[in-house]
Amino acid sequence: MRSLERHRDVGAYALGVLDEAEAFRFEDHLMECPQCALQVTEFGPAARQLMLYRSSTPRLVHPLAKPGPRMLDQLLSQVATRNRAGRRRLLLALAASVVFAVSVPAVALLARDDGGPGSVSVAATDERSGVWAEVTTEDMAWGSLLELRVKDGAGPRACRLVVVGRDGSEETVTSWSVPRHDARPNTVPGGSAMHPEEIARYEVRSADGEHLVTLEPS
Structure with missing residues (x-):
């Protein structure tokens, strides 16, 4: 074609x-x-x-x-x-925003309130892959409104954000393409039919299934 x-x-x-x-x-x-x-x-x-x-x-x-x-x-x-x-x-x-970078030897996790009412963020860095990601979730009537910020210098590759429910179900909520050797943060919108209290964790994976980083809400 x-x-x-x-x-x-x-x-x-x-x-x-x-x-x-x-x-x-x-x-x-x-x-x-x-x-x-x-x-x-x-x-x-x-x-x-x-x-x-x-x-x-x-x-x-x-x-x-x-x-x-x-x-x-x-x-x-x-x-x-x-x-x-x-x-x-x-x-x-x-x-208008200021970004604070947190560096630790293993996996770094951060949970905080961010923005509007009911909006919560969780961030993580995977030591093996070097990928950093932050997911901000807001509860909506239909599920969850999501915003992903991710830094990945190992491109080019296609990636996706998967929401894993507490019942073990999975939902791919957004996907994007990582440019070649570009570690600048990308901001990607998304949405899930699951409500925040139904979500056990978020996983950033490559299109071929490689696990890049896991984010677990507190």
Whole structure:
């Protein structure tokens, strides 16, 4: 498949409508394309909201029906417009923030309140992988609103954040692409159908399943 067609697959991949073979080929493309990796990340909250809506409403169409190309293109356009405004607000917030680095010989953990009511952060550094991550969670009516900050200088590679429930269930809540040899912090939004009290831990993993760092709420 031509490169341009691979780029157009980002919406279908984020919404989970590619077949297994196409999804596998797109993940190979994702490793080499930061633009598509960013769009997959931006699609995450919208895709999860569609999934939650689907699970809470009766089916009005045939269960094998899939979104058409025009719908995917419209979603891509809407997500891009929304996130351009979101990135501007994020840059203003980052300019006003002060980051404190904590260094210890083994795994470092930190839990603290951060921001609005019900917002809690947990951070960890994995000594083996060298990956640092911080997850801020806010309880919502539909589950948890998440923000991940991660520093990983071992790129390029695609990664994902997995929420592990107290019942052992797992949910991939966001994904992103790590640039080559870039240890600057990345901020990635996400969301989970689990409420904070239902979450046992967060795990950052590479796309091929390598464990990079675990964060455990207090």
